[in-house]
Amino acid sequence: MPHPLKILLTLLVCGPVLLTGVGTAVADDIGHEEARRLVESGRILPLAEIVDKVSVEVPGDILETELEYDDGIIVYDFKILRPDGRVQEVEVHASTGDILKIEDDD
Amino acid sequence: MTARSLRWRLLIAAAAYISTALVISALVLSLLFERHVKAWIDGELNAQLDQLIAGVEKITSGELTLSRTPKDPRFEKALSGLYWQVEFGAEHRVLRSRSLWDFKLTLPREQQIDQESRHHRVAGPGGQELYLLQKRVELPARLGREQAYFAVAINEAEVQAAVWRFANALIPLLVTLGIMLAAAAWIQVSIGLRPLASIREKISSIKSGAQARLGSEFPDEVRPLASEIDSLLDKRDDEIEVARTRAADLAHGLKTPLQIIFGGIARLKAKGDAELAEDLETAARMMQRHVDRQLARARLQGRRMDAVADVKSVATQVANVLRRSPDGERLEWLVDVPSGTVAKIHTDDLAEALGCLVENAARYARSQVTITAMKEAGGITIRVSDDGPGIPKDKMPDALKRGERVDTSGPGSGLGLAIATDIAEAWHGTLGFTPRADAFAVELRLKSAKTS
Numbered sequence: 107m108p109h110p111l112k113i114l115l116t117l118l119v120c121g122p123v124l125l126t127g128v129g130t131a132v133a134d135d136i137g138h139e140e141a142r143r144l145v146e147s148g149r150i151l152p153l154a155e156i157v158d159k160v161s162v163e164v165p166g167d168i169l170e171t172e173l174e175y176d177d178g179i180i181v182y183d184f185k186i187l188r189p190d191g192r193v194q195e196v197e198v199h200a201s202t203g204d205i206l207k208i209e210d211d212d
Numbered sequence: 213m214t215a216r217s218l219r220w221r222l223l224i225a226a227a228a229y230i231s232t233a234l235v236i237s238a239l240v241l242s243l244l245f246e247r248h249v250k251a252w253i254d255g256e257l258n259a260q261l262d263q264l265i266a267g268v269e270k271i272t273s274g275e276l277t278l279s280r281t282p283k284d285p286r287f288e289k290a291l292s293g294l295y296w297q298v299e300f301g302a303e304h305r306v307l308r309s310r311s312l313w314d315f316k317l318t319l320p321r322e323q324q325i326d327q328e329s330r331h332h333r334v335a336g337p338g339g340q341e342l343y344l345l346q347k348r349v350e351l352p353a354r355l356g357r358e359q360a361y362f363a364v365a366i367n368e369a370e371v372q373a374a375v376w377r378f379a380n381a382l383i384p385l386l387v388t389l390g391i392m393l394a395a396a397a398w399i400q401v402s403i404g405l406r407p408l409a410s411i412r413e414k415i416s417s418i419k420s421g422a423q424a425r426l427g428s429e430f431p432d433e434v435r436p437l438a439s440e441i442d443s444l445l446d447k448r449d450d451e452i453e454v455a456r457t458r459a460a461d462l463a464h465g466l467k468t469p470l471q472i473i474f475g476g477i478a479r480l481k482a483k484g485d486a487e488l489a490e491d492l493e494t495a496a497r498m499m500q501r502h503v504d505r506q507l508a509r510a511r512l513q514g515r516r517m518d519a520v521a522d523v524k525s526v527a528t529q530v531a532n533v534l535r536r537s538p539d540g541e542r543l544e545w546l547v548d549v550p551s552g553t554v555a556k557i558h559t560d561d562l563a564e565a566l567g568c569l570v571e572n573a574a575r576y577a578r579s580q581v582t583i584t585a586m587k588e589a590g591g592i593t594i595r596v597s598d599d600g601p602g603i604p605k606d607k608m609p610d611a612l613k614r615g616e617r618v619d620t621s622g623p624g625s626g627l628g629l630a631i632a633t634d635i636a637e638a639w640h641g642t643l644g645f646t647p648r649a650d651a652f653a654v655e656l657r658l659k660s661a662k663t664s
Contacts, residue, residue, distance in 0.1 A: 141314045142308075142313075142314045144314070
């Protein structure tokens with residue numbers, strides 16, 4: 107039921123970010139049901155494995171997890187609160203678990 | 213305190229039961245807390261289950277969906293540790309919380325359809341072990357009477373972490389409690405053992421003569437022991453009394469026969485058998501001294517130990533008596549005792565001891581006998597000195613032994629110094645020699661009386 111509303115809200119909140127985005131193409135969010143199918147078909151790694159890999163490189167609490175198509179590849183987008191209090195966004199290649207980008211929120 | 217100490221045994225037992233009690237309470241409290249946490253979690257999960265069941269609706273395509281899902285944000289955050297999963301119909305069509313992300317729970321099959329929610333442990337995403345609550349229900353006719361599983365699960369590690377935090381918070385409390393209990397045990401043991409210490413004190417004061425018996429002022433548990441000790445002391449005193457009386461009787465009994473022997477000796481002398489008379493006289497005198505000493509001892513042992521004697525008056529009396537003796541008449545006598553010198557000794561005993569010492573001094577002195585006394589720390593030293601030859605240094609220890617005679621030429625039995633030593637020791641004093649270049653002195657050291 108809340109789907110149309112949710113999309114609208116997402117656009118309102120994320121719209122400016124997407125428009126002023128740092129040269130990234132327009133992202134398509136992938137829901138968790140689709141994520142399961144992608145894992146089952148072997149196209150991406152299970153989230154738990156990726157989280158294990160990421161927490162080695164960027165320790166901290168994962169506040170938010172999103173999966174999206176980005177320039178033809180599937181990418182996990184994490185917001186991580188680091189022990190020193192900085193919130194960082196980390197992009198991870200969903201098929202390999204490699205960190206593509208670590209970017210401060212400031 | 214050794215391993216055989218009663219105090220140690222009691223304290224070790226106390227330490228053992230206190231620590232056992234504390235460890236048991238830590239375990240029981242943690243267990244109770246875990247139960248409490250689980251009951252609380254069950255309440256939460258049940259509320260969410262009910263919300264899931266109530267939210268089932270049919271959409272236009274005919275499929276079942278959830279019109280609303282539980283609002284806890286942890287259901288939205290991937291791998292958050294809080295999950296739900298719903299399965300419809302015989303083919304188990306699955307709806308999952310976003311938090312499960314790409315993971316699907318394997319719900320255990322239930323035998324019955326009822327209102328009960330059942331607990332299970334299942335594997336969750338990322339190796340999490342989940343505490344799962346599920347219900348198997350039948351949906352209403354409007355929704356096709358489909359059977360459905362509703363499950364809500366929480367990461368078991370969170371429950372364990374809460375219990376662990378609680379147990380850790382308990383530790384300082386239990387340690388404090390342990391210290392307080394240990395202190396209480398120590399105080400209890402100290403109070404409990406106090407009567408034993410007081411028995412020891414009283415026994416040592418019985419030994420020193422300050423007290424006669426333990427008495428009955430003890431707790432009920434200790435009183436039988438005290439009265440046993442007292443009756444043992446009574447019995448021993450009676451036995452000693454009997455032995456003492458016998459010794460005194462013996463000495464008394466020998467007195468008359470001795471007089472008869474002396475009479476016989478005198479008659480022997482008159483008959484002209486001087487050699488035999490002299491031998492017999494030596495032997496008889498020795499017997500006489502032994503009898504005298506035994507009688508002195510019998511008197512000594514009957515003394516109350518709280519007697520005191522004024523040294524000046526006793527010394528003056530002794531000097532006056534001996535001044536008139538055959539040895540004393542030719543000598544110059546000097547008595548220098550400060551007045552108010554009071555010793556812990558019975559007057560008769562002091563007179564006897566001094567008599568022995570002064571008699572010796574008078575026998576060997578060339579021209580002078582001196583009796584002095586001085587107060588020292590806690591004691592009084594009475595010195596009897598003469599200007600005679602004295603006793604050679606190597607013979608001094610022998611001189612104090614009973615029956616030993618350093619000078620075997622003159623009369624005497626060799627018991628004078630021994631009697632003086634007996635008396636001194638009976639009154640917790642000592643006897644010793646102080647040789648000088650120009651004089652020879654014997655020192656009698658006695659305890660000073662407090663009153664003076």
